[in-house]
Amino acid sequence: MKYESQGIAKMYFIAAIGLFVGQILFGVTMGLQYVMGDFLFPEIPFNVARMVHTNLLIVWLLFGFMGSAYYLIPEEAERELFSPILAKVMFWIFLVAGALTILGYLLVPYARLAELTMNDLLPTMGREFLEQPTITKIGIVIVALAFIFNIGMTVLTGRKTVINLVLLTGLVGLAVFFLFSFYNPDNIVLDKYFWWFVVHLWVEGVWELIMASLLAYVLIKVTGVDREVIEKWLYIIIAMALISGLVGTGHHFFWIGTPGYWQWLGSIFSALEPIPFFMMTLFAFNVVNKRRRDHPNKAAVLWALGTAVMAFLGAGVWGFLHTLAPVNFYTHGTQITAAHGHMAFYGAYVMVVLTMISYSMPLMRGQKAANETAQKLEIRSFWTMTLSMVAITLLLTGAGIMQVYLQRYSADPLPFMVVQDELATFYWLREVAGITFLIGLFMYIYSFFVKGKEVEDVE
Amino acid sequence: MRETFTKGMARNIYYGGSVFFFLVLIGLTVDTVKRLPATDNSENLTEQVAEGKRVWEVNNCIGCHTLLGEGAYFAPELGNVYTRFGESTEAIKAFIKYRPVEGIEDRRSMPQFNLTDEELEAVAQFLKYVDGVKTARDWPPNIQG
Amino acid sequence: MTTEELQLRRAASSSLFSLLNLTALPIIGFLMLLLIYKKTESDTLDRYYAMLGIKTNLVAAAALLLVTTLMILLGGFESVWTWVYVISYFVFVHAMFILFATWTMVRSWTGKKLTKSFLSK
Numbered sequence: 001m002k003y004e005s006q007g008i009a010k011m012y013f014i015a016a017i018g019l020f021v022g023q024i025l026f027g028v029t030m031g032l033q034y035v036m037g038d039f040l041f042p043e044i045p046f047n048v049a050r051m052v053h054t055n056l057l058i059v060w061l062l063f064g065f066m067g068s069a070y071y072l073i074p075e076e077a078e079r080e081l082f083s084p085i086l087a088k089v090m091f092w093i094f095l096v097a098g099a100l101t102i103l104g105y106l107l108v109p110y111a112r113l114a115e116l117t118m119n120d121l122l123p124t125m126g127r128e129f130l131e132q133p134t135i136t137k138i139g140i141v142i143v144a145l146a147f148i149f150n151i152g153m154t155v156l157t158g159r160k161t162v163i164n165l166v167l168l169t170g171l172v173g174l175a176v177f178f179l180f181s182f183y184n185p186d187n188i189v190l191d192k193y194f195w196w197f198v199v200h201l202w203v204e205g206v207w208e209l210i211m212a213s214l215l216a217y218v219l220i221k222v223t224g225v226d227r228e229v230i231e232k233w234l235y236i237i238i239a240m241a242l243i244s245g246l247v248g249t250g251h252h253f254f255w256i257g258t259p260g261y262w263q264w265l266g267s268i269f270s271a272l273e274p275i276p277f278f279m280m281t282l283f284a285f286n287v288v289n290k291r292r293r294d295h296p297n298k299a300a301v302l303w304a305l306g307t308a309v310m311a312f313l314g315a316g317v318w319g320f321l322h323t324l325a326p327v328n329f330y331t332h333g334t335q336i337t338a339a340h341g342h343m344a345f346y347g348a349y350v351m352v353v354l355t356m357i358s359y360s361m362p363l364m365r366g367q368k369a370a371n372e373t374a375q376k377l378e379i380r381s382f383w384t385m386t387l388s389m390v391a392i393t394l395l396l397t398g399a400g401i402m403q404v405y406l407q408r409y410s411a412d413p414l415p416f417m418v419v420q421d422e423l424a425t426f427y428w429l430r431e432v433a434g435i436t437f438l439i440g441l442f443m444y445i446y447s448f449f450v451k452g453k454e455v456e457d458v459e
Numbered sequence: 460m461r462e463t464f465t466k467g468m469a470r471n472i473y474y475g476g477s478v479f480f481f482l483v484l485i486g487l488t489v490d491t492v493k494r495l496p497a498t499d500n501s502e503n504l505t506e507q508v509a510e511g512k513r514v515w516e517v518n519n520c521i522g523c524h525t526l527l528g529e530g531a532y533f534a535p536e537l538g539n540v541y542t543r544f545g546e547s548t549e550a551i552k553a554f555i556k557y558r559p560v561e562g563i564e565d566r567r568s569m570p571q572f573n574l575t576d577e578e579l580e581a582v583a584q585f586l587k588y589v590d591g592v593k594t595a596r597d598w599p600p601n602i603q604g
Numbered sequence: 605m606t607t608e609e610l611q612l613r614r615a616a617s618s619s620l621f622s623l624l625n626l627t628a629l630p631i632i633g634f635l636m637l638l639l640i641y642k643k644t645e646s647d648t649l650d651r652y653y654a655m656l657g658i659k660t661n662l663v664a665a666a667a668l669l670l671v672t673t674l675m676i677l678l679g680g681f682e683s684v685w686t687w688v689y690v691i692s693y694f695v696f697v698h699a700m701f702i703l704f705a706t707w708t709m710v711r712s713w714t715g716k717k718l719t720k721s722f723l724s725k
Contacts, residue, residue, distance in 0.1 A: 033533075033567070034533070034567075036565065037562075037563075037565060037566045037567030037568055038562040038563065038564060038565060038566060038567070038568045041561075041562040041568045041570075042560065042561065042562060042568070042570055042571075045523075045568070045570050046522070046523050046531075046533045046567070047519050047520075047521075047522025047523045047531065047533075048519075048522070050522050050523075050531055050533075051519065051522055109570075110517065110518060110519045110522075111517045111518050111572070114516075114517040119517065123513060123516065123517075125516055125517060125519075126515065126516025126517055126518075126519055126520075126521065127516065127521060128521050128522075128529065128530055128531070131519065131522075162466075162470075184516075186504060186508070186509040186512055187495070187499055187501055187504060188499070188512065188526075188527075188588070188589055188592065189495055189498070189499040189592060190492070190495065190499070191512075192527065192529060193488075193491065193492075228466060231466055232464075232465070232466040232469050235466065235469035235470045235472070235473045236469045236472070236473075238473055239469065239472045239473035239476050239477070242473070242476060242477040242480060242481075243476040243477070243480055246477070246480040246481055246483070246484045247480055247483055247484055247487070249484065250487075253491070254595060254598075255527060255528055255594045255595055255596075255598035255599075256527050256528075256529070256592075256594065257495070257498045257499050257500075257527070257592040257593060257594050258491050258495070258498070258595075259490075259491055259494050259498075260595050262491075262595075263595060265487070329596060329598065329600060330600060332528040332598070332599075333525040333528030333529065333530070333532065333536060334532065335532060337532070338532055407603050407604075408599070408600045408601065408603075409600070413600075413601045413602070413603045414603065415535070415603050416534070416535035416536065416603060416604060417535065417567070420567070
C-alpha cells in the first residue's frame with residue numbers, strides 16, 4: 001500500500017461483505033418461498049424479502065465500488081485521498097442510513113413506512129429496486145456527492161490516468177442517472193420509460209465503465225503488462241459498451257406502450273451489447289497469457305479471469321438469448337429474465353468487487369498475498385460460488401423455457417399459478433444451488449482468517 | 460494489436476461514439492414522448508387513476524407481480540388483469556379485499572392490505588387504465604399474461 | 605516475413621477461423637481451416653493450431669448438432685421437456701466452445717501451444 005489513505009477501503013469492503021451475506025440469506029428465503037409459498041408469511045411476505053435482497057445487493061455493490069475507488073485512486077493519482085475524514089464519516093452515514101432503511105422494510109408494513117417517511121411530499125417509493133423512502137434517496141445523493149467530491153478532488157489535483165478518469169466518469173454517471181429515481185410521473189408509460197434511465201443506464205451503461213476500469217487496474221498489477229496496452233483496450237471496451245448500450249436501452253421499450261420502432265432499434269443495438277464483454281474476456285485472457293510476472297496472489301488472478309468470463313456468459317450470452325424482440329415477446333417477464341439477471345449481476349459486478357477485495361485486502365494487511373492455505377480456500381470458494389451460480393442460472397433457464405411454453409407460446413395457455421406449480425422441481429433444485437452458493441460465501445469469508453504458510457514474493 | 464490503431468484513436472472513438480449515441484438517445488426520447496398520447500391511454504389518466512397508482516406503489520404490488528412484464532415473478536401479470544377478470548373492477552376489488560390475513564396454507568400468499576373502499580376503487584381503476592395502454596403487438600401474447 | 609512469422613500468422617488465422625466457424629461464419633470458417641492446414645508442414649506451430657481448430661469444430665458439430673438432433677428425435681418435437689433440455693444444453697455448450705476457442709486464439713498469439721493449466725507458462 002503506497003498511500004496510507006488507501007486503507008480506508010478496508011472498512012468499506014468489510015461492510016460490503018457483511019451486507020452480501022444479508023443479501024444471500026434473504027435470497028435463500030425467497031427461494032424457499034417460491035416452493036413453500038407461505039414460508040414466513042405474513043411476517044416477512046415475499047415482496048419484503050425481495051426488496052431487502054435487491055436493495056442489499058445494490059448497497060453492498062456501492063460500498064464495494066467506493067472501497068475500490070478509495071483503494072486505487074490514491075495510487076493511480078499518486079497522492080493521498082483529498083479528505084480521509086470525509087470518507088470515514090460518509091461510511092458511517094451510508095451504513096446507518098442503509099441499515100435503518102432495511103429495518104424499515106422488515107419492521108413496518110411498506111405503506112406505513114411510506115407514511116412515516118412522508119412519501120406524499122415527493123412520492124418516489126414503490127418501484128422495483130427504488131423501494132427506498134424518498135429521504136433515503138436524498139441521503140444516497142448526499143453520500144454520492146461527498147464521495148465524488150472527495151475522489152474528484154484527489155484525481156484533479158493528482159496524476160490523471162485513463163483508469164482513474166474512466167472510473168471517475170463511471171461513478172459520476174452513476175450519481176447523475178440516480179437522479180431519475182426522483183422522477184415518478186402518473187403516466188405509467190413515462191414512469192417505465194425513465195425508470196430504465198436509472199436501471200439500464202446503470203448496469204448496461206456507466207457501471208460497465210466502473211467494472212472495466214477496476215478490472216484493468218487489477219490486471220496491470222497482477223500481470224505487469226504495459227499500461228499503454230491495457231489503457232488502449234480499456235478505451236475500446238468502454239467505447240463499445242456505450243455505443244451499444246445507449247440506444248440498446250431500447251430493448252426495454254418493446255412492450256410498454258412506446259412506439260414500434262424500438263423493436264428494431266432496441267434489438268439491433270442491444271444485440272451488440274455482448275461485444276464489450278467478449279472484448280473484456282479477450283483482454284483478460286491476453287494480458288494473463290502475456291504476463292511478465294507470476295504474482296503470488298493467484299486467487300486474485302483467478303477472480304479477474306472469472307469476472308470477464310462470467311460477465312460474458314451472464315450479461316453477454318444470456319442477455320443475447322432474450323434480447324431480440326421476436327423472442328422477447330414470449331419471454332418478457334419470465335424466469336428467463338431472472339436467469340439472466342442473476343448471472344449477469346454476479347459475473348459483472350459481484351465478481352469485480354470480489355476481485356478488488358481479493359487483490360487489495362492482503363496488501364492492506366501488509367502482505368503481497370494471502371498465505372497458501374488461505375488462497376486455496378479462497379479459490380475453492382470461487383469455484384463453489386461460481387458453479388452454484390451457473391447451476392442457478394441453468395435451472396431458472398429450464399424453468400423459464402417451460403414457463404414460456406406452457407403460459408405464453410401454447411395455443412391453450414395455462415394460468416400463471418398453475419404453471420408455477422409445474423416448475424416446482426426446478427425451484428427446489430435452484431434452492432439447493434442457492435444454499436451451496438451461501439456455503440461458498442462462508443468459505444470465502446473464512447479464507448480471510450485461516451492461517452498457513454506465507455507466500456514469497458516471486459518477481 | 461497493430462501499431463496503426465493507437466490509444467488516441469481508441470479514445471476518440473470512445474468520446475465520439477458516446478456523445479453521438481447519447482444525443483441519438485435524447486432525440487429518440489423526445490420523439491417517443493411526443494408520440495406517446497397515441498398509445499399511453501392518458502386520456503383516461505384521471506385523478507382517481509393517479510391515486511390508484513399511488514396505492515399500487517405504497518403497497519409495493521410490484522414486489523410480487525409484473526406490470527407490463529416488469530417487476531417480480533412470484534405472482535401473475537397484472538397489466539391485463541382487468542381483461543382477464545372479465546373487464547370487471549368489482550372482481551379486482553373483491554380479490555384484493557378478501558385475501559385471508561393468515562395466507563393460504565402451503566400456497567404463495569398475498570397479504571391483506573386493509574385498503575379502504577376508496578383505495579380499492581382507485582387501484583382497480585389504475586389497473587383498468589394500464590390494461591388500456593396500447594402495447595406493441597398487443598403484448599402480452601395471451602390472456603394469462 | 606520469416607518462416608517463424610509466417611507460422612505465427614497462420615496459427616493466429618487458424619484459431620480465428622476456428623472461433624468464426626463457431627460463431628459468425630459456420631462452414632466457411634471450417635473450409636478456411638482445411639485450406640490453412642494444407643499449407644502447413646508437420647510438427648509446426650501452425651499445423652498444431654490448424655489441427656486443433658479442425659478437431660475442436662468436429663467435436664463441437666457432434667456436441668451441438670448431432671446431440672441436439674438426437675434429443676429432438678428421442679424427446680419429440682412437441683414435448684416441452686425436449687426444448688427445456690435442447691435450449692439450455694445448446695446455449696451452455698456452445699458458450700463453452702466459444703470460450704475454449706477464444707482461449708486458444710489468445711494462446712496462438714503468443715506462439716505457444718496449450719498447456720494443462722491456465723496459469724502455467
